[in-house]
Amino acid sequence: xxxxxxxxxxxxxxxxxxxxxxxxxxxxxxxxxxxxxxxxxxxxxxxxxxxxxxxxxxxxxxxxxxxxxxxxxxxxxxxxxxxxxxxxxxxxxxxxxxxxxxxxxxxxxxxxxxxxxxxxxxxxxxxxxxxxxxxxxxxxxxxxxxxxxxxxxxxxxxxxxxxxxxxxxxxxxxxxxxxxxxxxxxxxxxxxxxxxxxxxxxxxxxxxxxxxxxxxxxxxxxxxxxxxxxxxxxxxxxxxxxxxxxxxxxxxxxxxxxxxxxxxxxxxxxxxxxxxxxxxxxxxxxxxxxxxxxxxxxxxxxxxxxxxxxxxxxxxxxxxxxxxx
Amino acid sequence: xxxxxxxxxxxxxxxxxxxxxxxxxxxxxxxxxxxxxxxxxxxxxxxxxxxxxxxxxxxxxxxxxxxxxxxxxxxxxxxxxxxxxxxxxxxxxxxxxxxxxxxxxxxxxxxxxxxxxxxxxxxxxxxxxxxxxxxxxxxxxxxxxxxxxxxxxxxxxxxxxxxxxxxxxxxxxxxxxxxxxxxxxxxxxxxxxxxxxxxxxxxxxxxxxxxxxxxxxxxxxxxxxxxxxxxxxxxxxxxxxxxxxxxxxxxxxxxxxxxxxxxxxxxxxxxxxxxxxxxxxxxxxxxxxxxxxxxxxxxxxxxxxxxxxxxxxxxxxxxxxxxxx
Numbered sequence: 001x002x003x004x005x006x007x008x009x010x011x012x013x014x015x016x017x018x019x020x021x022x023x024x025x026x027x028x029x030x031x032x033x034x035x036x037x038x039x040x041x042x043x044x045x046x047x048x049x050x051x052x053x054x055x056x057x058x059x060x061x062x063x064x065x066x067x068x069x070x071x072x073x074x075x076x077x078x079x080x081x082x083x084x085x086x087x088x089x090x091x092x093x094x095x096x097x098x099x100x101x102x103x104x105x106x107x108x109x110x111x112x113x114x115x116x117x118x119x120x121x122x123x124x125x126x127x128x129x130x131x132x133x134x135x136x137x138x139x140x141x142x143x144x145x146x147x148x149x150x151x152x153x154x155x156x157x158x159x160x161x162x163x164x165x166x167x168x169x170x171x172x173x174x175x176x177x178x179x180x181x182x183x184x185x186x187x188x189x190x191x192x193x194x195x196x197x198x199x200x201x202x203x204x205x206x207x208x209x210x211x212x213x214x215x216x217x218x219x220x221x222x223x224x225x226x227x228x229x230x231x232x233x234x235x236x237x238x239x240x241x242x243x244x245x246x247x248x249x250x251x252x253x254x255x256x257x258x259x260x261x262x263x264x265x266x267x268x269x270x271x272x273x274x275x276x277x278x279x280x281x282x283x284x285x286x287x288x289x290x291x292x293x294x295x296x297x298x299x300x301x302x303x304x305x306x307x308x309x310x311x312x313x314x315x316x317x318x319x320x321x322x323x324x325x
Numbered sequence: 326x327x328x329x330x331x332x333x334x335x336x337x338x339x340x341x342x343x344x345x346x347x348x349x350x351x352x353x354x355x356x357x358x359x360x361x362x363x364x365x366x367x368x369x370x371x372x373x374x375x376x377x378x379x380x381x382x383x384x385x386x387x388x389x390x391x392x393x394x395x396x397x398x399x400x401x402x403x404x405x406x407x408x409x410x411x412x413x414x415x416x417x418x419x420x421x422x423x424x425x426x427x428x429x430x431x432x433x434x435x436x437x438x439x440x441x442x443x444x445x446x447x448x449x450x451x452x453x454x455x456x457x458x459x460x461x462x463x464x465x466x467x468x469x470x471x472x473x474x475x476x477x478x479x480x481x482x483x484x485x486x487x488x489x490x491x492x493x494x495x496x497x498x499x500x501x502x503x504x505x506x507x508x509x510x511x512x513x514x515x516x517x518x519x520x521x522x523x524x525x526x527x528x529x530x531x532x533x534x535x536x537x538x539x540x541x542x543x544x545x546x547x548x549x550x551x552x553x554x555x556x557x558x559x560x561x562x563x564x565x566x567x568x569x570x571x572x573x574x575x576x577x578x579x580x581x582x583x584x585x586x587x588x589x590x591x592x593x594x595x596x597x598x599x600x601x602x603x604x605x606x607x608x609x610x611x612x613x614x615x616x617x618x619x620x621x622x623x624x625x626x627x628x629x630x631x632x633x634x635x636x637x638x639x640x641x642x643x644x645x646x647x648x649x650x
Contacts, residue, residue: 146352
């Protein structure tokens with residue numbers, strides 16, 4: 001059993017030993033660029049952790065782990081175009097540093113390379129099982145991204161719709177990463193499914209927490225601009241919950257704030273937070289997160305391996321879900 | 326052995342029996358849209374023809390055929406964004422009818438669906454072989470598109486570079502389609518390779534012919550605006566050949582025309598054509614096309630099946646390469 005930093009070292013070595021082709025440079029340079037922007041590499045680590053629950057020779061799962069990381073970065077590269085985002089992890093995005101053509105085409109080739117790595121896994125049956133999981137999850141990520149795009153212009157979004165969106169856009173890839181690790185290790189179908197559910201539900205809990213931290217997090221620890229969601233009028237879970245349970249006057253006030261651009265951002269953030277606070281929204285959302293988190297860990301507990309083998313995965317995910325608020 | 330129209334009927338039925346999901350509608354509707362714009366469906370037909378050289382139950386190859394058609398349309402949808410093209414087959418392009426976000430995301434999901442269909446093929450070994458071919462070809466198509474983008478701003482492009490670009494961007498997919506059909510039918514590696522080479526070389530010949538027809542084709546038969554290449558100052562094979570062999574004065578005159586926007590298009594087309602004509606460029610380019618075409622058919626001849634089985638494939642490709650000039 002290797003700890004997270006040891007797994008990340010293996011992933012870094014694998015990526016160095018398996019570089020992109022050098023030509024055409026304009027196609028592959030942006031792929032190298034986005035991969036070195038300093039992401040946490042949580043997803044490929046989850047593939048390896050899913051594997052290590054069942055087997056020790058974790059190197060076997062490295063191509064699948066790298067495929068998941070390439071897929072994640074493909075989706076970031078394309079999402080950044082759609083969001084017209086100038087920055088990613090504090091650095092210029094690919095479409096901003098180069099141009100949209102580059103970000104489309106380099107993203108496309110990264111997705112294709114993800115499949116190239118999947119096809120390198122062990123025997124054909126396992127490779128095909130992995131590709132089937134990957135296909136399912138990749139489709140769902142596109143569907144989640146589309147829902148997110150749709151929500152921007154929809155006047156009414158329900159909480160179940162919102163939860164489905166974050167599940168598809170983000171959580172299923174965490175579940176799929178663990179499931180792929182388990183499949184590489186020839187785990188039983190039941191165990192692989194429990195791991196998928198663990199990752200999926202923990203992923204939803206994580207996204208709910210992300211909504212909370214954006215408004216209530218400690219700026220020094222959160223690592224993003226706090227209250228960006230309020231200033232961008234995002235329909236987060238905090239907003240949807242308020243509109244569901246708050247008195248009509250608070251709903252009206254919130255909707256009015258959400259139709260303004262923030263001429264005085266400090267005033268707007270304070271006013272919206274006050275609406276959330278007097279309706280106990282942070283507490284309600286925290287409970288929602290707890291429900292997903294507990295359900296997630298029930299699935300991890302059901303996986304039929306000794307508890308000791310689960311220690312690193314358990315700690316990694318628990319740490320992610322207990323970030324300071 | 327089925328003729329082309331019968332194969333196209335099978336492809337049309339397969340696509341109707343295997344529709345995209347209905348939701349999110351904004352994701353899948355543009356996929357249906359581009360697939361019904363009336364493309365010739367040559368590539369999926371080539372998969373089926375590659376199969377029918379060796380086996381009769383061509384239905385087996387339909388998922389692979391459809392995967393190739395989805396890939397082709399994915400690449401069109403993304404290329405149209407990069408080219409800022411408003412029209413495709415006389416209809417609005419996806420990014421023009423909807424927007425760039427839609428064209429990126431719907432293109433992405435079409436590529437993923439291509440892999441979903443590939444993963445449905447027969448046994449795992451065959452599916453993985455198909456995915457390996459597909460991965461190789463899809464990577465090359467991206468590389469070719471990048472070269473095409475790079476050429477727009479490069480001052481000097483050589484003829485070998487140009488031939489490599491059209492090979493990657495267009496020809497390898499025709500070769501890959503035939504190879505995939507052969508692999509579905511459990512053909513020998515040698516036969517599958519000959520079919521790949523046949524498609525690849527015929528594809529290069531076809532693209533060379535396309536350059537010729539753009540300037541010298543009969544507008545009624547060519548189906549595109551004639552002389553568009555000259556008016557857009559494209560570095561076609563005609564231009565590159567002229568710059569290679571013509572006297573310095575003709576090269577200078579051509580380069581001057583290519584640095585102007587066409588205030589008088591009729592005058593510009595006539596002048597550039599005259600440069601081509603007095604250097605016998607159409608004849609030279611025709612010979613270049615013939616060389617690729619003959620080499621292509623040598624590979625088809627080498628495929629170890631009775632001549633009668635090759636009749637439809639031979640006729641289909643020969644017809645494409647003998648379009649009126």
